[in-house]
Amino acid sequence: MISQIDVSLEIISLKDFLEKKTLFFSEININKVKIAWDYISFCAKPKCTIHIIGTNGKGSTGRILAEYLLKKDYSVLHYTSPHILKFNERIWINGNDIDDSTLEKAHQKLQKLLPQEYIENLSYFEYTTLLALLLSNDMDFLVLEAGLGGEFDATNVIKNDLTILTTIDYDHQDFLGGTIEEITSTKVRSMDSAVIVAKQIHDEVYDIARNIALSKGLKYFRFDDFDSSKKNYEIFEQKFLNDNLLSVIAALEYLQIPLDIEAFKGITIKGRCQKITPNITVDVGHNPLGAYAIYKEFANKKVSLVYNTLRDKDYKKVLSILKPIIEHLYIIEIDDTRALERDKLENILNELDISYSSFTNIPYDREILVFGSFKVVEEFLKFYEK
Numbered sequence: 244m245i246s247q248i249d250v251s252l253e254i255i256s257l258k259d260f261l262e263k264k265t266l267f268f269s270e271i272n273i274n275k276v277k278i279a280w281d282y283i284s285f286c287a288k289p290k291c292t293i294h295i296i297g298t299n300g301k302g303s304t305g306r307i308l309a310e311y312l313l314k315k316d317y318s319v320l321h322y323t324s325p326h327i328l329k330f331n332e333r334i335w336i337n338g339n340d341i342d343d344s345t346l347e348k349a350h351q352k353l354q355k356l357l358p359q360e361y362i363e364n365l366s367y368f369e370y371t372t373l374l375a376l377l378l379s380n381d382m383d384f385l386v387l388e389a390g391l392g393g394e395f396d397a398t399n400v401i402k403n404d405l406t407i408l409t410t411i412d413y414d415h416q417d418f419l420g421g422t423i424e425e426i427t428s429t430k431v432r433s434m435d436s437a438v439i440v441a442k443q444i445h446d447e448v449y450d451i452a453r454n455i456a457l458s459k460g461l462k463y464f465r466f467d468d469f470d471s472s473k474k475n476y477e478i479f480e481q482k483f484l485n486d487n488l489l490s491v492i493a494a495l496e497y498l499q500i501p502l503d504i505e506a507f508k509g510i511t512i513k514g515r516c517q518k519i520t521p522n523i524t525v526d527v528g529h530n531p532l533g534a535y536a537i538y539k540e541f542a543n544k545k546v547s548l549v550y551n552t553l554r555d556k557d558y559k560k561v562l563s564i565l566k567p568i569i570e571h572l573y574i575i576e577i578d579d580t581r582a583l584e585r586d587k588l589e590n591i592l593n594e595l596d597i598s599y600s601s602f603t604n605i606p607y608d609r610e611i612l613v614f615g616s617f618k619v620v621e622e623f624l625k626f627y628e629k
Contacts, residue, residue, distance in 0.1 A: 254350075254354045254355075256347065256350075257330075257346060257347055257350040258330075260350065260370075261330070261370070261371070264365075264366060264367035264370060273395045273396070273397065273399065273400070275361065275364050275365065275369070276369040276372070276373070276400055277400050279357055279361040279365060279369075279373060280373065280376075280400040282356050282357050282358070282361070283353065283356050283357070283373060283376070283377055284401075286356075286377065286380055287373075287376040287377045287380050287401070288381065289320070289380065289382040289383075289384065289385035290382065290383050290384070291383065291385070291404045291405075291498075292379075292384075292387055292401055292402065292403045292404050292405075293305075293308065293384060293386050293403065293404065293405045293406075293407065293494065294387050294398065294399075294403035294405070294406045294407070294433065294434070294435075295386065295388045295389065295406075295407050295409065296389045296396075296406060296407070296408055296409070296430045296431070296433060296434075297389075297407075297408050297409025297410055297411055297430065297441065298409065298411050298412045298413075298426070298530070298532060299409060299410050299412065299528070299530070299532045299533055299536070300441065300483070300486075301323075301388045301389065301409050302323045302388060302512070302514075302515065302527075303483075303484055303487050303512045303515045304407060304409055304441070304487045304490060304491060305321050305323055306321060306323070306335070306512055307484070307487065307488060307491050307507065307510055307512070308321075308386055308491045308494060309321035309335065309384070309386045310510045311491065311506055311507060311510075312383070312384050312386075313337055313338055314503075314506045315500065315501075315503070315506070317383040318381075318383045318384070319335075319336070319337060319382060319383065319384045319385075319386060320334065320335070320336050320337075320375065320378060320379045320382045320384070320386070321334075321335040321336075321386040321388075322334055322372070322375040322385070322386070322387050322388055322398070323335070323388045324368065324371075324388065324390055325617050326617070327513065327514050327527065327617055327620055327621050327624065328621055328624060328625075330371075331343065331346060332513075333371060333375070334346070334375050334378060336378065345378075346374075349374055349377055349378050350374060352377065353370075353373060353374055353377055356377075357373075366397075368390050368397055369397040372390075372397040372398055373397075375387075376400075376401055385401075387401070387403070389430070389433070394429050394430065394432040394433045395429070396433065398433075399433045402435045402436075403433075403434065403435045404435075404436050404437075405437050405438075405439065405494060405497065405498070406431070406433065406434035406435070406436075406437065406438040406439070407439050407441060407490050407491075407494055408427075408430065408431055408438055408439070408440045408441060408448075408452055409441045409487070410442065410443055410444060410532060411423060411426055411427050411430070411443060411444075411445060411448045412426075412444060412445070412530065412531065413426070413530070413531070413557070423447055423448065424447065424451055427447075427448050427451040427452060428451060428455060431451070431452045431455050431456070432455060434455075434456065434459070435461070436461060436462065437456075437461055437462035437464070437497065438452060438456050438461065438462070438463055438464070439464045439465070439466060439490055439493050439494055439497060440452050440453075440463075440464070440465050440466060441466050441486075441487065441489070441490035442466055442467075442486050442490070444532070449465060464493065464497065466489045466490045466493045467489070468493070469492070469493040469496040469497065470496070471492050471493070471496050471502050472489045472490070472492040472493040472496065476488055476489070476492075476504065476507075478504070478507045478508060481515070481540055482536075482539060483516070483536040483539075483540075484515065484516070488507065514526065514527040514617070514620055515527065515528075516536075516537065516540055519624075519627070522610050522611060523605075523607075523611045523613070523627075524546075524611065524612050524613065525613040525614075525620045525623065525624070526612070526613065526614045526620070527616065527617045527619075527620050528614055528615075529552065529553070529556055529561075529614075529615055529616040529617075530556060530557065530561065531557055531560045531561055531564060533561075533614075534560075534561040534564040534565050534614070535564050537565065537612070538564050538565055538567070538568060541610075541612065542567075542568070544568055544610060545568060545569070545570040545610065546569065546570060546609075546610045546611065546612040547570055547571050547573060547609045547610065547611050547612070548565065548568075548569050548571070548572045548573065548612050548613075549572075549573045549575050549602055549611060549612070549613040549614070549615075549623055550562075550572055550573070550574065550575065550613075550614060550615045550619065551574055551575050551576070551577045551582065551583070551588070551615050551616070551618070551619050552582075552583050552588065552615050552616060552619075553579065553581040553582060553583060553616055554581055554583040554584070554587075556583075556616075558583060558588070558591060559591050559594075559595075561615075562591060562592070562595055562597065563595060565614070566595055566597060568612075569597055570609070571600070572592060572597050572598065572599040572600075573599070573600060573601065573602035573606075574588065574589075574599055574600070574601055574602060575602040575613075575615075575619055575622055575623060575626075576602075576622065577616070577618040577619055577622050578618070578622070579616075579618050582618075602626075605626070
C-alpha cells in the first residue's frame with residue numbers, strides 16, 4: 244500500500260517540487276510521459292479505467308459517476324483538474340480529497356521509481372497524472388479526466404476500459420484544431436475499448452466519433468442507445484448537470500451496474516453552478532459553451548457578474564452570451580501570467596455596453612454570479628472566506 248512505503252530517503256516535498264514544474268506549455272509531447280509510465284505501470288493497475296474526455300462537463304460527469312460507484316460500495320479514485328483552492332482536490336479517493344500524508348508518500352515513491360532524467364522532463368500535469376495513476380493501484384474504478392485533450396494527453400498512457408466523450412465545442416484550438424472535426428478527432432482517438440458519446444450541440448460529433456471507433460474496431464454508443472438513459476431526469480437543480488447525468492447512467496448500464504436513481508440525490512459538484520449562499524453562485528466555466536449553460540440557468544434574471552478571463556479565451560463571445568443577464572460586472576484581479584490585460588477587457592465591455600467597476604467587496608444584497616475561470620472562483624473564494 245502507498246501508506247506503508249519506506250520514505251527514509253530525503254526527497255524534496257511535493258509542494259516544493261511542483262513549484263519548480265512547468266504549469267503551462269506551448270507544445271505537447273506524450274512520448275516522454277509514455278516512457279515514464281513504463282517505469283510505474285507494474286504498480287499502477289486499477290481494475291477498471293473510465294476515461295472522461297471532451298470540452299465541457301468532464302469534471303461534473305466524472306464526479307457524479309465516482310460518487311455513485313462509491314455509494315454502491317466500489318473503491319474509486321477520481322482524478323480531475325485543475326483545482327480551485329488546494330492541489331489535493333485533483334485526487335479524490337473514496338469520498339474525500341486526498342490527505343497530505345498519503346499524497347506525500349505517493350510522491351516519494353514516484354521519485355524512487357522514475358529515473359531523474361524523466362522526473363526533470365515531465366510537466367506539472369504529466370507528473371501529477373502519474374501520481375494519480377500510482378494511487379489508483381487495485382482500485383475498483385479509476386475515473387480519469389483528461390486535461391487538455393485526449394490523444395496526446397498524459398492521461399492516455401493507461402489503457403481505458405470505457406471512454407465517455409462529453410460535449411464538444413471550440414476551445415484550445417491552438418492544440419486541438421480549429422474545427423469541430425479536428426477537435427473531436429484529436430480527443431476520441433484516445434479511446435481503447437468502447438466510447439459513449441454524451442449529448443452534443445454539434446450533431447457531426449456523433450458521426451465523427453462513430454467512424455473513428457469503427458475504424459479502430461471499438462464499440463460505439465450514443466448516450467441514448469441505452470434504455471435507462473432515454474428518460475429525462477431532474478435530480479439536479481442545474482439543467483446541464485441533468486444532461487451530464489444521462490451519459491453517467493448510460494455508462495452504468497454498459498458496465499452492468501444496477502441503476503438506483505435515489506443514489507444520485509445529495510451529490511454536489513464543487514464550482515459547477517454551485518450556490519455557496521442563496522444569492523451567490525460560483526462556476527468555473529470559461530468558454531462560450533460554459534457561458535451558454537450558465538445563461539440558461541439564469542434566464543430572465545439579472546446578476547452582478549464577478550468576472551475576469553485568460554487571454555486565450557473567447558471572452559468577447561462569452562460576454563456577448565451573458566450580456567442579457569448582466570446588471571453590472573465587477574472585474575476581479577487574478578494572479579495568472581495568462582490573465583487578459585485590463586485595458587483589453589475594458590475595451591470589450593465598453594463595446595458591448597456592459598457597465599463595470601473593480602471588485603472591492605461583495606454586494607451581498609444582489610444576485611451574484613462568479614464566472615470566468617478556475618482562477619476567478621479561487622480568488623473570489625479567498626476573499627469570501629476571509
